[in-house]
Amino acid sequence: MSAIDVGKRGHQTSADESPAGKPERPLPEGPLQEGPLVVIEPSKSWVPLDLRDIWTYRELLYFLVWRDVKVRYKQTLLGATWAIIQPLFAMLIFTLFFGRLAGIKSDGVPYALFAYAGLLPWTFFSNAITNSGNSLVGSANLITKVYFPRIVIPAAAVMAGLVDFFFAFLTLIALMFYYRVPPSISLLALPGLVLLTAALALAVGMWMSALNVKYRDIRYALPFLIQLWMFASPIIYPSSLVPAKWRWLMSLNPLSGIVEGYRASLFNLPLDWRALGVSALLTLVALAYSLFTFKRMERKFADII
Amino acid sequence: MGSIVVENLGKQYRIGEHQTPYGTLRESLVRTLHAVPRLVRRRSQVPRRSIWALKEVGFEVKPGEVIGIIGRNGAGKSTLLKVLSRITEPTEGRIELRGRVASLLEVGTGFHAELTGRENIFLNGSIMGMRREEIERKFDEIVAFAEVSKFLDTAVKHYSSGMYVRLAFAVAAHLEPEILIVDEVLAVGDASFQRKCLDKMQEVSQHGRTVLFVSHNMPAITRLCGRTILLDEGKVISDGPSHHVVGMYLKSGLGTSASREWTDPARAPGNHLARLLAVRVRTEENETTDAVDIRKPVGIEMEYEVLQPGHAMVPNYHFFNEEGIYAFISGDPDPLCQRTPRAVGRYKSTAWIPGNFLSEGTMIVGVALSTLDPAVVHFYERDAVAFQVIDSLDGDSLRGDYAGAIPGVVRPLLKWTTQFAGEAEENVVTALEVQNS
DSSP states (O other), X not given: OOHHHHHHHHHHHHHHHSTTSOOXXXXXXXXXXXXXXXXXXXXXXXXXXXXXXXXXXXXXXHHHHHHHHHHHHHHSSSTTHXXXXXXXXXXXXXXXXXXXXXXXXXXXXXXXXXXXXXXXXXXXXXXXXXXXXXXXXXXXXXHTTOOSOTTHHHHHHHHHHHHHHHHHHXXXXXXXXXXXXXXXXXXXXXXXXXXXXXXHHHHHHHHHHHHHHHBTTHHHHHHHHHHHHHHHTTTSSOGGGSOGGGHHHHHTSHXXXXXXXXXXXXXXXXXXXXXXXXXXXXXXXXXXXXXXXXXXXXXXXXXXX | OOSEEEEEEEEEEEOSSOSSSSXXXXXXHHHHHHHHHHHHTTOOOOOOOEEEEEEEEEEEEOTTOEEEEEOOTTSSHHHHHHHHTTSSOOSEEEEEEESOEEEGGGTTTTOOTTSBHHXXXXXXXXXXXXXXXHHHHHHHHHHHHHTOGGGTTSBGGGSOHHHHHHHHHHHHHTOOOSEEEEEGGGGGSOHHHHHHHHHHHHHHHHTTOEEEEEOSOHHHHHHHOSEEEEEETTEEEEEEEHHHHXXXXXXXXXXXXXXXXXXXXXXXXXXXXXEXXXXXXXXXXXXXXXXXXXXXXXXXXXEEEEOSSSOOOEEEEEEEETTOOEEEEEEOOOHHHXXXXXXXXXXXXXXXXXXXXXXXXXXXXEEEEEETTTTEEEEEEEEEEEEEEEOOTTSOSTTTTOOSOOOSSBOOOOOOOOOOOOSOHHHHHHHHHHXXX
């Protein structure tokens, strides 16, 4: 090595040590560069969520979402149209049976629009927990061969659902035009609601995916659970249909506050802040519990999957 | 500072009770219900059976070292690799790794049949830990290496298996890990694929990176690794220069070493006419050795005692390779030996195998003493001694720069001649035609 090279290297080192130096990971290029130090130990009984690790693997998360979306639209004939067909047909059926025949009230909004506004988050939610619940078992070949924070698998399954959600949302806009329901300023609350739905889906999906690794019963229990959950949530009927003295029970279902929130935001209806607050709180608790359970079980995935 | 530091590593697996690795909810519920009365009875629980797949494993690897890991099936090699690549967590102990770990086990991991070659390069690359910009930078190289440029936008489900493996390997080959793990499992691939793997290993180690090589192929271990770790029942049995550790491993498996002596006449091979006393593998410098350079001659020396006079006796050696293939037999051709009756006493016979004659690997030698007329075998000790023939890559043997395995039981250096024998046929014909016209 020439003297100039040595000088350069020395200079670079001093620049890196200065506080202004960028805290970037060194590229694994030169033979003399030292990579990051990784310590492998049995994890402690209380397990902190390693956010830095997840941040390092953010690109993998992106690629897994991208794969899920690509594969889904590639394998099917109708592609993205499915994202619209699913809630749209459900809407038509429910409108016929519940709106027309049973005459369920819909808070002053046309029943079809009312039902679609509930089915929009519900379709996303139910697909997200189904896909993420089965995601770990479906990725056994990755888990037994490569290291990465396992959480990216169920998380990617949830996030891939957001693409479908987007297409279904475009249909909602068309429906609102059709029924001449003007958008209002309360629409601004929608991104927050979507985030909350995704967080709840992640909490449930992640928990289910971890349990699924250990107990394959989940695969069969999940569709059943989803069916029950749909009727326990105000998807095709308004919360106002429930007698006032049972409302508290209803609000224990975090999804009910969220779904009502969507309608309030879309159709400029009065928002039940208390119910939404309870939903948000329950979602946070569920997410925290799910994260810790997942982290605890994660260690054994490769051994038992 | 080591690139890998392993301290007191242990990995425990629970066995028994569970028949299947994953349980069902019902089993868990039943177990919980059963546990309740047991808890009341102040925990008279029987501890579940468990095995230690690894126990008190410790070693340190310096950057740029190429380490072989050997051991019988179930010795803990795979578990060690899994723990090192963070797929499963250790039960106790600690590992420090400096740099990115990649394993050639992962070839094609995460490939999706429906996606195109292009898409799979990105997906697989990111699963194996490459950054997006890194993949973009190396994309053209990867495609060229895999030789699939025409089919880049075809779903990989339409690829031939050869194309599939090439593409998968191309991505793995363009990782630039500080620590590369190569498991023999990959040897299922065809010969050219194996060769690519070995070449990649070499390239990686030449760039000052660390390689862990797990194999049952002892010649490959001695050829490629300077140092080898021998595992048995989850523990490190030996850690040192490859030929030494490999010799020790083979010794434990074959019960054969580089020298043997029979001190107890009653147990020594032989009959009432002759008896074997000792056998050893030696160098020209008269040192007993269990490993010889492929270029150097090696001597097999036997000591025996003739107990009764009046018989001509021919000492002969029988050579086998590690697969048990009969390589050749050699007996003393001296007419004195063949026909002249021997006097009573001790004898020492040595056969010299020239350098550049044997193939690399293990040679197992059977030792015999026979009389030809009438045909009597006084003793034949199978697997009397064994030694390693080592063909290191730095040498100037027949191997040249080729890093792969060279088949054959012997690899003699022959006299070759190549001469220029005139113009090609076609040109000669044209010349004749020109003459005729």
